[in-house]
Amino acid sequence: xxxxxxxxxxxxxxxxxxxxxxxxxxxxxxxxxxxxxxxxxxxxxxxxxxxxxxxxxxxxxxxxxxxxxxxxxxxxxxxxxxxxxxxxxxxxxxxxxxxxxxxxxxxxxxxxxxxxxxxxxxxxxxxxxxxxxxxxxxxxxxxxxxxxxxxxxxxxxxxxxxxxxxxxxxxxxxxxxxxxxxxxxxxxxxxxxxxxxxxxxxxxxxxxxxxxxxxxxxxxxxxxxxxxxxxxxxxxxxxxxxxxxxxxxxxxxxxxxxxxxxxxxxxxxxxxxxxxxxxxxxxxxxxxxxxxxxxxxxxxxxxxxxxxxxxxxxxxxxxxxxxxxxxxxxxxxxxxxxxxxxxxxxxxxxxxxxxxxxxxxxxxxxxxxx
Amino acid sequence: xxxxxxxxxxxxxxxxxxxxxxxxxxxxxxxxxxxxxxxxxxxxxxxxxxxxxxxxxxxxxxxxxxxxxxxxxxxxxxxxxxxxxxxxxxxxxxxxxxxxxxxxxxxxxxxxxxxxxxxxxxxxxxxxxxxxxxxxxxxxxxxxxxxxxxxxxxxxxxxxxxxxxxxxxxxxxxxxxxxxxxxxxxxxxxxxxxxxxxxxxxxxxxxxxxxxxxxxxxxxxxxxxxxxxxxxxxxxxxxxxxxxxxxxxxxxxxxxxxxxxxxxxxxxxxxxxxxxxxxxxxxxxxxxxxxxxxxxxxxxxxxxxxxxxxxxxxxxxxxxxxxxxxxxxxxxxxxxxxxxxxxxxxxxxxxxxxxxxxxxxxx
Amino acid sequence: xxxxxxxxxxxxxxxxxxxxxxxxxxxxxxxxxxxxxxxxxxxxxxxxxxxxxxxxxxxxxxxxxxxxxxxxxxxxxxxxxxxxxxxxxxxxxxxxxxxxxxxxxxxxxxxxxxxxxxxxxxxxxxxxxxxxxxxxxxxxxxxxxxxxxxxxxxxxxxxxxxxxxxxxxxxxxxxxxxxxxxxxxxxxxxxxxxxxxxxxxxx
Numbered sequence: 001x002x003x004x005x006x007x008x009x010x011x012x013x014x015x016x017x018x019x020x021x022x023x024x025x026x027x028x029x030x031x032x033x034x035x036x037x038x039x040x041x042x043x044x045x046x047x048x049x050x051x052x053x054x055x056x057x058x059x060x061x062x063x064x065x066x067x068x069x070x071x072x073x074x075x076x077x078x079x080x081x082x083x084x085x086x087x088x089x090x091x092x093x094x095x096x097x098x099x100x101x102x103x104x105x106x107x108x109x110x111x112x113x114x115x116x117x118x119x120x121x122x123x124x125x126x127x128x129x130x131x132x133x134x135x136x137x138x139x140x141x142x143x144x145x146x147x148x149x150x151x152x153x154x155x156x157x158x159x160x161x162x163x164x165x166x167x168x169x170x171x172x173x174x175x176x177x178x179x180x181x182x183x184x185x186x187x188x189x190x191x192x193x194x195x196x197x198x199x200x201x202x203x204x205x206x207x208x209x210x211x212x213x214x215x216x217x218x219x220x221x222x223x224x225x226x227x228x229x230x231x232x233x234x235x236x237x238x239x240x241x242x243x244x245x246x247x248x249x250x251x252x253x254x255x256x257x258x259x260x261x262x263x264x265x266x267x268x269x270x271x272x273x274x275x276x277x278x279x280x281x282x283x284x285x286x287x288x289x290x291x292x293x294x295x296x297x298x299x300x301x302x303x304x305x306x307x308x309x310x311x312x313x314x315x316x317x318x319x320x321x322x323x324x325x326x327x328x329x330x331x332x333x334x335x336x337x338x339x340x341x342x343x344x345x346x347x348x349x350x351x352x353x354x355x356x357x358x359x360x361x362x363x364x365x366x367x368x369x370x
Numbered sequence: 371x372x373x374x375x376x377x378x379x380x381x382x383x384x385x386x387x388x389x390x391x392x393x394x395x396x397x398x399x400x401x402x403x404x405x406x407x408x409x410x411x412x413x414x415x416x417x418x419x420x421x422x423x424x425x426x427x428x429x430x431x432x433x434x435x436x437x438x439x440x441x442x443x444x445x446x447x448x449x450x451x452x453x454x455x456x457x458x459x460x461x462x463x464x465x466x467x468x469x470x471x472x473x474x475x476x477x478x479x480x481x482x483x484x485x486x487x488x489x490x491x492x493x494x495x496x497x498x499x500x501x502x503x504x505x506x507x508x509x510x511x512x513x514x515x516x517x518x519x520x521x522x523x524x525x526x527x528x529x530x531x532x533x534x535x536x537x538x539x540x541x542x543x544x545x546x547x548x549x550x551x552x553x554x555x556x557x558x559x560x561x562x563x564x565x566x567x568x569x570x571x572x573x574x575x576x577x578x579x580x581x582x583x584x585x586x587x588x589x590x591x592x593x594x595x596x597x598x599x600x601x602x603x604x605x606x607x608x609x610x611x612x613x614x615x616x617x618x619x620x621x622x623x624x625x626x627x628x629x630x631x632x633x634x635x636x637x638x639x640x641x642x643x644x645x646x647x648x649x650x651x652x653x654x655x656x657x658x659x660x661x662x663x664x665x666x667x668x669x670x671x672x673x674x675x676x677x678x679x680x681x682x683x684x685x686x687x688x689x690x691x692x693x694x695x696x697x698x699x700x701x702x703x704x705x706x707x708x709x710x711x712x713x714x715x716x717x718x719x720x721x722x723x724x725x726x727x728x729x730x731x732x733x
Numbered sequence: 734x735x736x737x738x739x740x741x742x743x744x745x746x747x748x749x750x751x752x753x754x755x756x757x758x759x760x761x762x763x764x765x766x767x768x769x770x771x772x773x774x775x776x777x778x779x780x781x782x783x784x785x786x787x788x789x790x791x792x793x794x795x796x797x798x799x800x801x802x803x804x805x806x807x808x809x810x811x812x813x814x815x816x817x818x819x820x821x822x823x824x825x826x827x828x829x830x831x832x833x834x835x836x837x838x839x840x841x842x843x844x845x846x847x848x849x850x851x852x853x854x855x856x857x858x859x860x861x862x863x864x865x866x867x868x869x870x871x872x873x874x875x876x877x878x879x880x881x882x883x884x885x886x887x888x889x890x891x892x893x894x895x896x897x898x899x900x901x902x903x904x905x906x907x908x909x910x911x912x913x914x915x916x917x918x919x920x921x922x923x924x925x926x927x928x929x930x931x932x933x934x935x936x
Contacts, residue, residue: 002828006821013852014816016651023658027666034672118485146671161669166662173654181814187782189812193829194801285649286387289537292657293394297529304525306510307405367781368798549854 003195007207010178017177020170024219027166032154032226039149039231047096047142055083055095062102067109072101075136097136104129127247134239134249143238150234151227152252158223159259160323163216165296168270168320171215172291175208175274176284183282188366197364205356208271216267243328255326258341263322265348270295270320272355279362295320302334309334316351319344371567374559378542378571388538392579395530396586402526403518403590406511410595413508416456423449445471465500469493487612491605494614498603502616507598515592516602516617520688522587523624528686531628532660534579535635539572540653543643550647552732561729569636576632607693609703620691623707627687630714634681635660637721644728661685668699678704681717734758735779735797735804735876735907737933740788742771742778749775750931752788756909758875761902763922764911765936770928772911773808776878779909780806792876802830805874809881810861815854819845819864822853823871832873839867843893858885866894877901879910883917895921 011017050058059080066073076098086092104125111119131145143150148157182189193200227234236256239249274291281287298317302309312318312334319339324330331339382388411417423446430442448467455464476489499506507517546554546564554564588597600618639656646652663682667673677683677700687710689695696705735756742749748771756762766772777783779790781798792800805826813822823836840849843863853861862885869877883891898908898921912918919925925936 002825006825009817009821010814013821016646016648019651019654023655023662027658027662030673031666031670034670038672165665166658169654169657173650177650184812187777187808191782192780192801192804192806195829281387283387285537285540285653286390288650288653289391289533290394293530293533297398297533300529301526305402305405305521307402307409310409311405368796 001203003193003200003203004206007178007203008210010181011174011207011211014177017174020166020173020215021218024162024166024170025222028158028162028219028223028226031157031162032149032223032230035148035154035157036230039144039147042144049091049093049142050095050099051088052083052086055086055092056080058099059083059095062099065102065106070105072098072105076102091141092139093142094136094139096142097132100132101129101136104132123247127241130241130247130249131239138237138239138251140235140237140239143234149227149231151224151232152234152236152238154227155220155224156238156240156252156323158220159263160321162219162223163263163322164266164299164320165292167216167219168266168295169292170219171212171267171270172274172295173288174211174215175271176278176287176291178207178211179204179275179278180282180284180287183278186282188282191367197360197367200363201356201360204275204359205271208275209267212267212271216263240327241329243332258326259322262319262325262341262345262348265345265352266320266322269316269348269352269355272352272359275359276355276362279359302336306335309336312336313338313340313343314347316347319348371559371563374557374564375567375571378567379574381545382538382542382571382575385541388541391534391537392582395534395583398530399522399526399583399587400590402522403513403587403594406508406513406518406591407594409511410508410513413510414513415506415508416453419449419452419456423453461503461505462500465496468496469500472496491612491614495603495605498601498614498616502599502601504599504602505596507602513591513595515588515595515597516600517598518591519584519588520602520604520617522583523688524686524694527583528688529661531576531580531583532631532635532685533657535572535576535632536639536653536656536660538575538579539636539639540643540649540656542568542572542575543640544647544649544652547643547647552647561732562726565640565725565729568640569633572636573632576636577629580628580632604692607697620688623691624687627684627690627707627710627714630711630718631681631685631687633718634714634721637718637725641721641724641728644732674700674702677702678706678709679713681713684710684714734793736791736794737779738789738791740778740790741786742774742783743786744771744774744783747931749778749928749933752931752933754926754933756876756907758907759902759905760907760923761898761921762907762909762924762926763918764909764926764928764933765913765915765918766911766928768913772928773880775928775933776806776808776880776909776911779878780804782806803874804876804878805830805869805872806878806880807865807868810858810865813853813861813864816852818852819849819856819860819867822864822868823849826868827871830872830874832871834871834873836871839870843867843890859887859890862886863890866897870897874906876907877909879908881911881913883910883912 059076063073063076066076079095079098083095108122108125111122111125115121128145134140135143143153148154190200195203224233236253237251240252240255242248242250273294274287277291277294278287281290295317298315299320302312302315302318308315313336318330318334319325321330324333325339325341325344328341331337426442426446426449430439430446433439433442448471451467452464455461455467472489472493476486476493479486479489495506505514507514512518512521546552554561557564592598600621601616603614604617604620606613606615606619635656638659639652642652642655642659646655660682663680664685667677667680667683677695683695683700683705684690686695686699689699690705690710691707693706696703737752737754737756740749740752741747764772764775774783778785779797781790790797792803797804820836823839826832827834827836840846843866845860845863845867848856848860849864853864856864862882866882869879869882883894886894898910901908902923910918910922915925926933927936
């Protein structure tokens, strides 16, 4: 406990360790500002909820746009009946959703007629149909496709794009700084501590995980708060695109447990890697550079090199993009069907364990060295 | 001044950490080359022609329609001829046959088919290969000198070289600060001269690193699978569509942009060193600025509209030179080699002017 | 006792060759040697900070790596983290070495109360050196190895240090200190040692 407390003091009494947080806040602030500006500009074009009478007339028109055997025809008819009994005070967006679907289906038919089924726009429109279908089935209020201004939406953006690499790089900075501060003149001062190697490793794991969780949580909370302040919290039922054989949207709520598990495993692995690097590299800047190159580099390298993408399912850093791993976007982007969430969790945890065991063995050997 | 530059060079070269980082980078290149060599058999020219030959033969055997049967058989025969010419290393004749196939496939497409653009591009590439009598390398796993070098320049060097530069520049620029005190003040030398010497050393080291890594990548692949040529075809993305040039056409723009970005990197790192005076912090912040902002511009759609005026968008000189950045990465039609030249040139000028101002304030 | 058996240490060259010596409790040992002779290397070898070619160091019959709580060594103020305060270090040492020494008494004795909670980066050389001395006292280890502990101390504090060391010896502790100057520690020490031709010998 004393060692853990000491390590925490070393990390959080160092004023320069605020640097990664400041950077993250600036980047997040800028990102949010960009999306917010676009949202404000587009708000002029934002629709108002349909009145019942308007809904009925629009939906009747939509019935003519669809083909005879389209599965949405009975759905639209059902909606028309619902609109007949709805009062104007009751706000409802489902008619709007169905109208979007009908319009997109008509656009797809036109596109296919001119450019054929290979047109690049058709898959994009199919994804939009899936999105509006999800909005309809869950009876969610209006939210434009690909909008990131409310709390939950911006949180998704942070998880998808900021967590790796920004947070993990920041974490490497703090943790490497602390561990390397014990190295002077190529001597590791901690050898002198009267603790068992195992106890010391446990303290180091605890410190690293706490630092990692605090860093991630701070960034996530900042992003969420910013969204909440300017555009409301959004809903946890927000539709997230999942990459299966067919395009599908599921609620964010259903993905949360997996998201937290893989993020936790990712943190565990990252801390193990950083600690192992610090054992072999005593200079803080070199340790930081090496950690960043390994973490961020190996995470991004499969995107550029097909030969690495083919083996990416074995590389733990591949799974440090939690959102992409959970939604299946990772397997889609890397064109590697072996990349999966379950495999990611196992590999991250196993690799993390292996690294911490290496750290413990190395510690034990250094303490008992002749 | 020469003595001081020599001292700084020695400090940099004898710093084992710098050598280790360079060695690690070289090992990464070697590792990727090795992996490409192993995987190349599943995507090289021979493999693709054999696959298409087998596919058309099978289709011909199983087609009920006599017209289609003849069509597939025709393709199969021509792929067979390609394979024969490949064995004889008669690349001209081989590409002649391939061009016949591609032209026929183009005629079969509808006037608005998206496949037309792809086929047209393929034809241009094959025509260039035919003219230069070069064997086409794998798209995914290049193993010849020049194509592998191109792959490294597109996907590895922008990040690796930038991080390496960041690391080395930070080491050099922050070495003068001991407990936040600039110990170089005791030197009988003007501070601006000190900065110029530091810049000279950093630039030289960066050039050497660039040369070492490029040469190693070129030799690593080339000694095993042949070097190919700098006249190897390369796709350029212009305002009016794609066109086929050669790799050699990218050499000058890539080098110029790289040099400018290196100068920009040094200036950013130098200014941060003067402000923060701690190696770790400078390294982290400069890495975030030099790579992070470029990355953010890619992922945040609204930012792409003004990616062309941010100097950090030009870190991938290969993609900027080819226009890939304009077309796909930032989807910003204003991005080009010329805009990179202007923006980086302006940024370097402005930041270079900040140095003397900061020195005066320090005094 | 702290037993050194056939110890050989090599850095760039062979520094110690087959050294054997026994340090007994209740005695104060002083090592005086020229610059670069290997005082710090010896201390690092004794405490297991660096690997040795051969030999062993035993504390009460057990390897020093298994008996860390009995030994305390803090090489220099360069090891200190400037962002922490002196009190952070004293509390940490007390907890790690399971000592029952009262920190307040130590800080009062050494006139450290004023600055003990201030970040170390604001300390002068003398303050840092006193902090290190305080750490030794708080650790209350049976075997204390001190590398040039008198550096940066004024006359008053040197005198206080020597008094303290003598009283520690009276409490049956083994203390090993080093210095460049024989006159500095000659009168204080029970046994004077020197490093000569890769051997440790009594003077």
